Amino acid sequence: MSQAHPLQSHARRRWLQPGKIGVYVFLVCSALFFLAPLYIMLATSFKPMEEIRLGNIFSLPVEVTFEPWRLAWSDACTGVACEGIRGGFWNSVMIVIPSTILPILVGAVNGYALAMWRPRGGNILFGALMLGAFIPVQVMMFPLVRVLGSVGLFGSLPGIVLIHLIFSMPIMTLLFRNYYASIPEELFKAARVDGGGFFRIFVAVILPMSTPIIVVAAIMQVTGVWNDYILGLVFAGRENMPMTVQLNNVINTTTGARLYNVNMAATILTSLVPLTIYFLSGRWFVRGITAGAVKG
Amino acid sequence: MAITVIVGYLGTAIWTLKVSVSSSRTFPVDDFVGLAQYVRLFGNDRWLLSLENLALYGVIFILATMIIGLLLAIFIDQKVAGEGVLRTVFLYPYAMSFVATGLVWQWVLNPGSGIQDAVRRMGFPDFTFDWIVNQDMVIYTIVIATVWQAAGLVMAMFLAGLRGIDDDIWKATRIDGIPAWRVYVSIVLPMLGPTIATVFVLLSTAVIKLFDSVVSMTQGGPGTASEVPTKFIMDHLFGRANIALASAASIVMLLTVIAIVAPILYARSRALKRAGSQ
Numbered sequence: 001m002s003q004a005h006p007l008q009s010h011a012r013r014r015w016l017q018p019g020k021i022g023v024y025v026f027l028v029c030s031a032l033f034f035l036a037p038l039y040i041m042l043a044t045s046f047k048p049m050e051e052i053r054l055g056n057i058f059s060l061p062v063e064v065t066f067e068p069w070r071l072a073w074s075d076a077c078t079g080v081a082c083e084g085i086r087g088g089f090w091n092s093v094m095i096v097i098p099s100t101i102l103p104i105l106v107g108a109v110n111g112y113a114l115a116m117w118r119p120r121g122g123n124i125l126f127g128a129l130m131l132g133a134f135i136p137v138q139v140m141m142f143p144l145v146r147v148l149g150s151v152g153l154f155g156s157l158p159g160i161v162l163i164h165l166i167f168s169m170p171i172m173t174l175l176f177r178n179y180y181a182s183i184p185e186e187l188f189k190a191a192r193v194d195g196g197g198f199f200r201i202f203v204a205v206i207l208p209m210s211t212p213i214i215v216v217a218a219i220m221q222v223t224g225v226w227n228d229y230i231l232g233l234v235f236a237g238r239e240n241m242p243m244t245v246q247l248n249n250v251i252n253t254t255t256g257a258r259l260y261n262v263n264m265a266a267t268i269l270t271s272l273v274p275l276t277i278y279f280l281s282g283r284w285f286v287r288g289i290t291a292g293a294v295k296g
Numbered sequence: 297m298a299i300t301v302i303v304g305y306l307g308t309a310i311w312t313l314k315v316s317v318s319s320s321r322t323f324p325v326d327d328f329v330g331l332a333q334y335v336r337l338f339g340n341d342r343w344l345l346s347l348e349n350l351a352l353y354g355v356i357f358i359l360a361t362m363i364i365g366l367l368l369a370i371f372i373d374q375k376v377a378g379e380g381v382l383r384t385v386f387l388y389p390y391a392m393s394f395v396a397t398g399l400v401w402q403w404v405l406n407p408g409s410g411i412q413d414a415v416r417r418m419g420f421p422d423f424t425f426d427w428i429v430n431q432d433m434v435i436y437t438i439v440i441a442t443v444w445q446a447a448g449l450v451m452a453m454f455l456a457g458l459r460g461i462d463d464d465i466w467k468a469t470r471i472d473g474i475p476a477w478r479v480y481v482s483i484v485l486p487m488l489g490p491t492i493a494t495v496f497v498l499l500s501t502a503v504i505k506l507f508d509s510v511v512s513m514t515q516g517g518p519g520t521a522s523e524v525p526t527k528f529i530m531d532h533l534f535g536r537a538n539i540a541l542a543s544a545a546s547i548v549m550l551l552t553v554i555a556i557v558a559p560i561l562y563a564r565s566r567a568l569k570r571a572g573s574q
Contacts (some may be wrong), residue, residue: 018481022373030368031385034444037400038388056414057404125302127561132305134501138529139546140304142539143311146324166304168536196494227393227506244395251399260403267399271392278391280382286387286452 003284044049045069045265052260068261072269076250076262085266088246092226092273094157095242099164100221104214106165107172112206114173115180116188117198126177137230145234163235164225172217179213180206216288219281223274243270309550316543325537333544336556343545346523349435353524354503355438360443361499365450370480371457383455387448393444401427401441402441427542431521434514438522443507450495457491458484497560504553512517525549 040057045068047061055062074084114122144163145154153159183206193200232242247270251263278285319329337343348413368386372379389397403412407426415423427433462529469479485492507526525545536556 020374023374025368027376027382030364031382034385034389034448037397037404037444040404041400052409056417057410058414123565127565128302128305130561131554131557132302134504134551134553135305135309136407136505136526138526138533138542138552139312140308140541141306141529142315142533142547146311147308164562223391227395229393229395229511230530243300243391247399248395251512252515260409269395271396272566274391274393275388280570282384285391287330 006289009255014223018247020070041264041268044183044210044261045072046078047261049259049261054150065261068259068265069269071259072250072266076259083254084249085243085246085269088241088243091236091246094244094274095160095232095236095240096143096222096225098161099168099225100218102161103165103172103221104217107217108176108207108210108214109182109202110169110173111176111178112202113198114177115183116185116201116206126173129170129173133174141234148235154235155238155239157240160232160236160240163231164228167231168221171220174215175220176210176213179210184211215284219277219285219288223285225278226273312543312546312550315540316547318540320540320543322537322539333540334548336543336545337548340541342520342523343525343528345520346525349522350503350506350524353435353439353506354500356439357442357446357503358458358496359498360439361446362451362495364443365455365495368447368451369454369458372455383452388449389445391450392445394442394508395512397445398441398509401437401444402513405437405440410541428514429518433519434518434522438506438509438513441513442451442502442506445509446499449497453491453495453498454488457488461487492558497557501553502557504549 017228024038024091043060044052044057046064046066047055048063052063052100062169072084073086075082078086114126119125146164148154148159148162152239179260187205188201189207196204226242227244229248231241232245236242236245275281281288306463315324316333317330318325318327319332326476372382375383405428406426407413407424407429412423412425415425428437464481465483469483505526506524507530509523510516510522510524516527526549529542529545529549532538532545
């Protein structure tokens with residue numbers, strides 16, 4: 001693995017070759033395409049409205065203003081109320097914390113049971129669970145609305161957390177099952193010989209070894225739950241409306257002139273949490289989403 | 297706990313199936329009308345349009361994302377300077393929610409304020425780029441925005457696949473004087489088979505679940521030109537109080553998903569078992 005990349009030995013000479021220039025032209029153009037929306041969001045969020053009306057979308061702000069950010073946070077109208085999206089921010093935080101901890105715990109226990117105890121029918125169960133990961137949420141939506149309604153959880157914080165738990169179960173189980181499948185079986189057998197029970201072994205032996213996968217799972221859950229829109233829209237209820245739903249309301253219910261600068265500031269505020277996680281966790285994030293992608 | 301979930305998944309699916317063969321409108325009714333709702337569904341222009349949109353969108357989105365993602369991965373794999381920065385740039389859209397990024401795309405593509413306006417101000421008064429308000433082109437704007445979001449993830453997965461390929465292959469082909477593009481087409485691409493399959497499954501599920509982007513970018517418009525099945529179901533469940541029709545649509549989607557995913561899952565588990573028994 002030391003070196004020996006195909007093109008490396010030629011790296012110096014290749015610099016001036018048309019091929020290498022082509023590579024850079026392609027990459028730089030692509031980078032511009034990927035960065036353009038972020039640039040537009042940032043530039044616009046610091047412009048006063050007159051500048052937006054007069055100038056073009058790509059120009060830098062002439063007169064930098066922080067007013068749109070303040071408005072987005074505490075004054076923007078989301079439907080009927082005009083209290084900004086800060087409420088949504090705290091709602092999202094309240095939803096994300098339990099919706100990260102509970103699915104990880106349940107997923108870890110499930111994965112541990114499937115990988116180590118191998119219950120009869122476990123594989124069929126697991127297969128069905130995996131299929132569940134692919135089912136569009138709409139299929140389960142109406143029955144879940146009715147069931148949650150009948151037990152009084154519809155539109156409540158525990159309700160939306162339960163929904164996130166149900167929908168993230170397949171992927172969390174898969175993640176932990178695959179991780180535990182790579183742990184040497186002897187370890188588990190030794191613990192059994194020593195008389196450990198199901199939960200004793202889990203807490204004393206398995207859980208302490210799980211830190212890396214827990215980090216990956218936590219990154220996946222926090223970004224996934226934070227970015228969720230449809231579940232929050234249907235199940236969270238007015239009191240617990242997550243930030244994404246509020247943002248959509250800010251954008252799509254504004255009557256009269258659209259305050260693009262405020263909208264852009266609100267958009268960036270909504271994206272701050274997942275972006276921060278992305279920039280801080282780097283490789284872990286990639287590992288998480290690719291693990292999440294490899295379903296089945 | 298897993299069992300409850302299976303009961304939850306299976307139970308809800310059966311419930312939905314039951315509603316789909318009833319005459320329910322706002323509230324579930326306990327009768328049986330056979331396949332009447334399905335007949336209605338496939339006589340519904342909006343539903344047919346949403347299927348057509350999804351098929352068109354799906355093919356273009358999957359192809360474009362795969363090609364762009366693969367190209368980005370290959371080009372980044374050429375020992376370029378600033379690899380880390382480029383990877384970060386290509387992948388950040390995936391961290392953001394589509395409700396958030398849909399807004400900025402809606403604005404960039406809006407003829408009055410976005411690219412069209414900017415180019416016209418530069419001195420090309422006849423420049424036209426109005427896809428998002430054009431019934432025939434609107435679905436392509438959703439492709440552009442969602443490719444922007446997903447290509448980085450596909451790049452990351454392909455890059456991992458490329459890095460897993462043995463360097464000796466490259467040495468051997470270089471000694472033989474085979475041009476790099478031929479090596480990619482004839483040797484590397486086939487070796488990426490499993491990665492391609494994974495990416496395909498991932499993108500297909502994204503296609504079927506397509507909802508947020510449409511809601512935040514076009515609300516299904518102009519007219520119903522960018523309608524998709526998930527939105528059709530949501531509208532009939534909550535907006536138009538037609539739960540039987542929505543349930544029938546859900547079941548159609550469920551069957552489609554099973555038809556696509558089940559063979560792949562089965563093939564995988566067979567492959568895993570074979571690998572395990574060796």
